[in-house]
Amino acid sequence: MKDISPPPGTRAAVIMNLRSMKKIPCFWYVSQLEQMRIALKVITRYELDHSHYFVSNSYGEHFAFFIHRSDPKIESPMYKQMCKEMNCKYIAAGIFHFSINLFNHTGQRSVFVTKFVGKIQDPIPEKILDEMLKACDLYSCGQIYCSDCGKETKKSNLAGSYFAGQYCKECWIGVTGKQKDQGGWKKIEEKETYN
Ligand SMILES: [Zn+2]
Numbered sequence: 001m002k003d004i005s006p007p008p009g010t011r012a013a014v015i016m017n018l019r020s021m022k023k024i025p026c027f028w029y030v031s032q033l034e035q036m037r038i039a040l041k042v043i044t045r046y047e048l049d050h051s052h053y054f055v056s057n058s059y060g061e062h063f064a065f066f067i068h069r070s071d072p073k074i075e076s077p078m079y080k081q082m083c084k085e086m087n088c089k090y091i092a093a094g095i096f097h098f099s100i101n102l103f104n105h106t107g108q109r110s111v112f113v114t115k116f117v118g119k120i121q122d123p124i125p126e127k128i129l130d131e132m133l134k135a136c137d138l139y140s141c142g143q144i145y146c147s148d149c150g151k152e153t154k155k156s157n158l159a160g161s162y163f164a165g166q167y168c169k170e171c172w173i174g175v176t177g178k179q180k181d182q183g184g185w186k187k188i189e190e191k192e193t194y195n
Pocket residue numbers: 146147148149150151167168169170171172176177
C-alpha cells in the first residue's frame with residue numbers, strides 16, 4: 001500500500017461539543033476516547049501526548065480537554081477523602097475519582113480544573129458540565145478564573161503565569177492564595193528554570 005502518512009508534526013484530534021456530553025458515560029472517555037487518542041497518534045505519528053481531545057463551545061472556540069480516573073487504594077488519603085465526599089464508610093465497586101482539566105486550544109493556559117466522585121457508567125454530573133461550559137464561555141468573552149483563588153479576572157488584568165496556571169494580581173504577589181505571605185507565584189516563577 002502506498003505510504004499515505006501525513007507530514008511530520010501533523011496532528012489529529014477528537015472535537016466534541018460540550019453540550020453533547022450530557023449523556024456520555026464516564027467510561028466512554030477513559031476507554032473509547034483513550035483508544036481513539038492512541039489510534040490518532042499512530043496514524044499521524046505525532047509523538048506528544050498533547051491536546052488530542054477538544055470540546056467546543058457556542059462561540060466556536062476549542063478547548064483542550066483531559067479527564068483522568070483515579071482508583072485509590074483502600075485506606076489511602078484519597079480513598080478517605082472520597083468517603084468523606086460521599087458521606088460513606090466504604091466506596092462500592094465501579095465508583096471512581098475523576099479529575100477534569102480544560103485548557104485553551106494550545107494547551108498552554110489552564111481554563112478550568114475540577115474533580116468529582118461518581119459511577120463509571122454515569123455521565124459527567126450536569127453541574128460539572130455547566131461549570132465547564134461557563135468557564136469556556138467566560139474565556140471566549142475575555143475572562144478567566146485565577147488558577148489559585150478562582151476569581152474571575154479579565155485576561156488582560158492577569159499578573160503572571162506559571163506553566164499552564166495564570167494568576168490575578170493578588171495571588172501573583174502573595175497577598176492572597178496558596179503562596180500568601182511567601183512572595184506569591186511571582187517568587188515561584190522567578191526560581192523556575194523551565195528545564
Ligand atoms: Zn487569585
